[in-house]
Amino acid sequence: MDYAVIVALQILAGVATLVIVSLGLAVVFGMMRVINLAHGEFLMLGGYAAILAHGHGLNLWLSILVLPPIVVGIVGAVVERLLIRRLYGRMIDTMLATWGLSLAFIGGVTMLFGNSVTGISAPLGSFAIGRYHTASYDLFLMGAAAVLSLLVWAVLKLTPAGLLARGTMQNAEMAASLGVAPDRVYAVTFSAGAALSGLAGGLIAPVSGVLPTMGTAYIAKAFITVITGGAAMLTGTLAASALLGSVSTVFTFLTTPVFGEVALLVVAIVLLRLLPRGITGRFLRRAL
Amino acid sequence: MTVLLATEALVMRFGGVTAVDGVTLAVQEGELRCLIGPNGAGKSTFFKCLTGQYKPTSGRIFWRGRDITALDPFAVARLGVGIKTQVPSLFDGLTALEGVVLALRRQHGERESRHRAMQALERLQVAQLRDVRVGLLAHGQRQLVELAMVVAPEPDLIILDEPTAGMSAEETHRAADLIRELNREHAIVVVEHDMQFIRAIARTVTVFHQGRVLMEDAAERVFADPRVRDVYLGKAVA
Amino acid sequence: MRRAALEIAAVVLVAALAALGLPQVLELFALINATVFVSMAVLALSLGLIWGYGGILCFGQTAFFGLGGYAYAVAAINFGDTTLAVPLALAVPTVVAAALGYLMFYGRISDVYMGVITLTTTLILFKFANSTAGDEWNIGSAPLGGFNGIPGTPPLNWPFDPASQLAPEQIFVVAVVCLALCYAAARLILRTRFGRVAVAIRENELRAELLGYDVRLHKLALFAVGGLMAGLAGVLFANCVFVSPTMFSLSYAGQVIIWVLVGGLGTLLGPVIGCILIQFLTTRAGSFSAVDPNLLLGVVFMLAVVVVPKGLLPSARTALVRLAKRGGA
Numbered sequence: 001m002d003y004a005v006i007v008a009l010q011i012l013a014g015v016a017t018l019v020i021v022s023l024g025l026a027v028v029f030g031m032m033r034v035i036n037l038a039h040g041e042f043l044m045l046g047g048y049a050a051i052l053a054h055g056h057g058l059n060l061w062l063s064i065l066v067l068p069p070i071v072v073g074i075v076g077a078v079v080e081r082l083l084i085r086r087l088y089g090r091m092i093d094t095m096l097a098t099w100g101l102s103l104a105f106i107g108g109v110t111m112l113f114g115n116s117v118t119g120i121s122a123p124l125g126s127f128a129i130g131r132y133h134t135a136s137y138d139l140f141l142m143g144a145a146a147v148l149s150l151l152v153w154a155v156l157k158l159t160p161a162g163l164l165a166r167g168t169m170q171n172a173e174m175a176a177s178l179g180v181a182p183d184r185v186y187a188v189t190f191s192a193g194a195a196l197s198g199l200a201g202g203l204i205a206p207v208s209g210v211l212p213t214m215g216t217a218y219i220a221k222a223f224i225t226v227i228t229g230g231a232a233m234l235t236g237t238l239a240a241s242a243l244l245g246s247v248s249t250v251f252t253f254l255t256t257p258v259f260g261e262v263a264l265l266v267v268a269i270v271l272l273r274l275l276p277r278g279i280t281g282r283f284l285r286r287a288l
Numbered sequence: 289m290t291v292l293l294a295t296e297a298l299v300m301r302f303g304g305v306t307a308v309d310g311v312t313l314a315v316q317e318g319e320l321r322c323l324i325g326p327n328g329a330g331k332s333t334f335f336k337c338l339t340g341q342y343k344p345t346s347g348r349i350f351w352r353g354r355d356i357t358a359l360d361p362f363a364v365a366r367l368g369v370g371i372k373t374q375v376p377s378l379f380d381g382l383t384a385l386e387g388v389v390l391a392l393r394r395q396h397g398e399r400e401s402r403h404r405a406m407q408a409l410e411r412l413q414v415a416q417l418r419d420v421r422v423g424l425l426a427h428g429q430r431q432l433v434e435l436a437m438v439v440a441p442e443p444d445l446i447i448l449d450e451p452t453a454g455m456s457a458e459e460t461h462r463a464a465d466l467i468r469e470l471n472r473e474h475a476i477v478v479v480e481h482d483m484q485f486i487r488a489i490a491r492t493v494t495v496f497h498q499g500r501v502l503m504e505d506a507a508e509r510v511f512a513d514p515r516v517r518d519v520y521l522g523k524a525v526a
Numbered sequence: 527m528r529r530a531a532l533e534i535a536a537v538v539l540v541a542a543l544a545a546l547g548l549p550q551v552l553e554l555f556a557l558i559n560a561t562v563f564v565s566m567a568v569l570a571l572s573l574g575l576i577w578g579y580g581g582i583l584c585f586g587q588t589a590f591f592g593l594g595g596y597a598y599a600v601a602a603i604n605f606g607d608t609t610l611a612v613p614l615a616l617a618v619p620t621v622v623a624a625a626l627g628y629l630m631f632y633g634r635i636s637d638v639y640m641g642v643i644t645l646t647t648t649l650i651l652f653k654f655a656n657s658t659a660g661d662e663w664n665i666g667s668a669p670l671g672g673f674n675g676i677p678g679t680p681p682l683n684w685p686f687d688p689a690s691q692l693a694p695e696q697i698f699v700v701a702v703v704c705l706a707l708c709y710a711a712a713r714l715i716l717r718t719r720f721g722r723v724a725v726a727i728r729e730n731e732l733r734a735e736l737l738g739y740d741v742r743l744h745k746l747a748l749f750a751v752g753g754l755m756a757g758l759a760g761v762l763f764a765n766c767v768f769v770s771p772t773m774f775s776l777s778y779a780g781q782v783i784i785w786v787l788v789g790g791l792g793t794l795l796g797p798v799i800g801c802i803l804i805q806f807l808t809t810r811a812g813s814f815s816a817v818d819p820n821l822l823l824g825v826v827f828m829l830a831v832v833v834v835p836k837g838l839l840p841s842a843r844t845a846l847v848r849l850a851k852r853g854g855a
Binding site for chain 1: 549583629633634635637638639641642643645646647649650653654657717718776777780783784787807815816817818820821822823824825827828829832
């Protein structure tokens with residue numbers, strides 16, 4: 001029984017991690033139809049921001065939760081202004097350019113900080129369920145995933161800024177004729193997405209090694225999750241994370257982490273074969 | 289007369305919208321059928337169900353008595369159906385001749401295809417465009433080149449979705465002559481808007497309204513019917 | 527027909543000159559480097575064919591590159607003779623490409639999703655190959671070696687004569703011959719009905735379908751051919767470098783795309799020239815510069831996409847195409 005609880009918690013933690021890691025990408029793709037292949041590197045920069053800040057004495061929670069989104073949000077704003085803005089509407093070109101950006105970030109960070117893995121040890125220790133122990137940080141991650149999803153939903157549905165953003169995404173010309181500057185909306189949305197990615201990096205820094213290429217471990221999963229999720233940005237990501245995260249964790253338990261990842265890919269491919277527009281292309285179509 | 293193409297209670301629904309609401313019709317060999325109706329009446333959606341681009345929600349489609357409802361567009365084309373889309377579908381990077389050759393290449397060798405392709409281009413009076421890249425052609429010319437691609441493989445049935453869209457009066461006139469001439473050898477179904485064009489070619493007309501067939505009759509009777517006029521003017525019709 | 531024959535003849539001539547001349551002129555290290563360039567050029571050609579002509583943007587062409595290399599190494603070590611290892615090494619990536627192609631094209635998956643799936647495939651293979659250190663990861667007598675790769679891949683030997691292995695100079699000749707053959711094959715394929723339909727599909731998939739062509743099958747077949755060629759590049763690479771997970775890496779995957787983009791999307795020689803040129807420059811740059819190669823590559827990539835509308839350097843491309851036309855593209 002205790003073991004079942006542990007497994008359930010692990011599955012939830014796996015799903016939560018996938019949500020956290022995919023949310024920034026979902027916002028940018030879902031709202032702007034921009035495929036940011038440097039999303040993994042935004043994550044990596046967030047991780048580095050957390051590590052460096054903490055290494056210089058900043059409080060752990062501030063290093064993980066506050067600094068990374070600010071830093072990476074600013075990076076995102078710069079990237080949008082200099083690169084993404086020139087390529088709107090050109091989906092393939094955006095993919096390619098952001099891929100170049102991702103390589104550049106990896107190279108730059110390698111030059112600055114070298115190739116070695118650093119990290120922060122996970123705070124909050126562990127707690128016991130019967131004979132088994134599990135990391136309390138996993139519970140924190142689950143909470144973080146829930147809070148972030150709620151936050152995104154709340155901002156988009158309940159705030160005037162969110163409404164503006166959604167309107168602009170649906171029809172930029174219409175929004176412009178109502179006095180909204182689409183450029184500004186795009187810039188803010190992209191930065192927000194980047195900030196979310198950076199925050200994700202900070203959040204997973206204690207459970208993942210931070211090195212220049214860490215982003216590459218997550219980009220594939222995040223992408224697959226967002227695309228399998230379908231058009232509804234938030235619901236799709238949550239649905240896909242739940243499905244793919246569970247399958248991946250279960251397989252990891254039964255075999256090895258690598259097979260867990262392979263299982264995720266296979267399930268996603270099968271899903272896309274059956275539902276070519278993603279999960280929310282068929283179900284829950286009018287959700288956010 | 290053999291029935292070439294028939295539909296039976298065809299329904300096409302998208303989410304909450306029923307674009308085609310139980311359409312039953314039959315086209316005979318050698319017939320010239322016009323499908324008319326105001327915007328949003330479901331003509332183009334019906335067209336895409338026929339070509340296999342949409343899988344109908346319910347109902348069936350028959351070709352010479354055989355159920356072809358679930359066929360992919362390429363399979364429908366192979367039956368001997370020539371399809372001309374509303375927005376011209378052409379190979380912009382290829383020359384007019386290369387495009388028509390490809391249309392023939394599935395059934396003929398290289399030399400035979402070139403020969404027939406030239407004939408098709410001449411028939412449509414665009415032979416002079418043979419070596420011009422299609423992407424550079426004017427809209428009316430594109431329509432004619434596309435017609436050449438559709439006609440060259442000598443299909444049993446040609447279905448055209450608004451073939452005169454964007455054509456000048458002169459080109460529309462030429463197109464009408466062309467359709468009548470083509471009808472001597474192929475059955476034709478035309479989905480159209482342009483009433484002048486319809487009047488010039490129409491024999492049997494099927495009128496669409498809100499996804500259903502309002503009436504289907506000889507052209508003169510359809511044009512004289514007050515309901516058809518009302519439907520075009522947007523008045524409610526039972 | 528005459529034009530194609532002329533073009534192929536010209537390329538064969540250049541290849542013959544290179545194959546016979548360069549081993550006389552270059553010292554061993556430079557010659558082995560040249561062999562690497564040539565094997566990469568075959569990889570670039572494979573993507574140039576399926577992307578530039580078929581419109582298939584595969585982000586993970588390196589998947590088939592790596593599979594070819596690994597299949598060759600494992601087979602050669604196990605058989606003790608490379609004669610049958612080569613066809614096996616070519617079959618593996620081709621079959622995988624066909625399977626992946628079936629999943630993607632018969633699922634009518636769009637461009638974007640295809641890019642994601644192919645990219646993910648190569649990344650998964652990368653991760654998998656990296657995790658194969660340790661004895662339980664042997665296939666027959668060949669250790670997969672984890673992130674170190676497979677040690678001691680045997681070089682090609684003369685058919686059915688395992689004792690006489692080819693010298694590096696001879697491997698260079700084999701590589702050049704392979705490049706010329708792949709080019710000729712690609713040219714010829716493009717002239718067949720199949721090839722022209724594939725190009726038409728790139729131009730307008732709907733119209734190709736409405737003309738009665740099975741679009742999915744054509745894309746699948748072309749994709750498999752691309753996989754075969756990339757696998758061949760992998761075999762050549764295995765013979766002049768060594769087989770390791772890097773063959774599947776994101777970095778290599780990106781490089782292939784840059785070569786094709788910068789060299790000229792829509793030509794066959796463009797990617798080849800782009801590949802050799804960029805590799806030459808990066809090796810030169812890498813030897814004295816303090817700049818990380820990823821950084822350099824990334825910046826080149828971004829510039830290539832942004833500065834030019836079609837993602838190409840226009841003057842370089844026109845010059846390259848003119849060069850290629852004179853040489854016989």
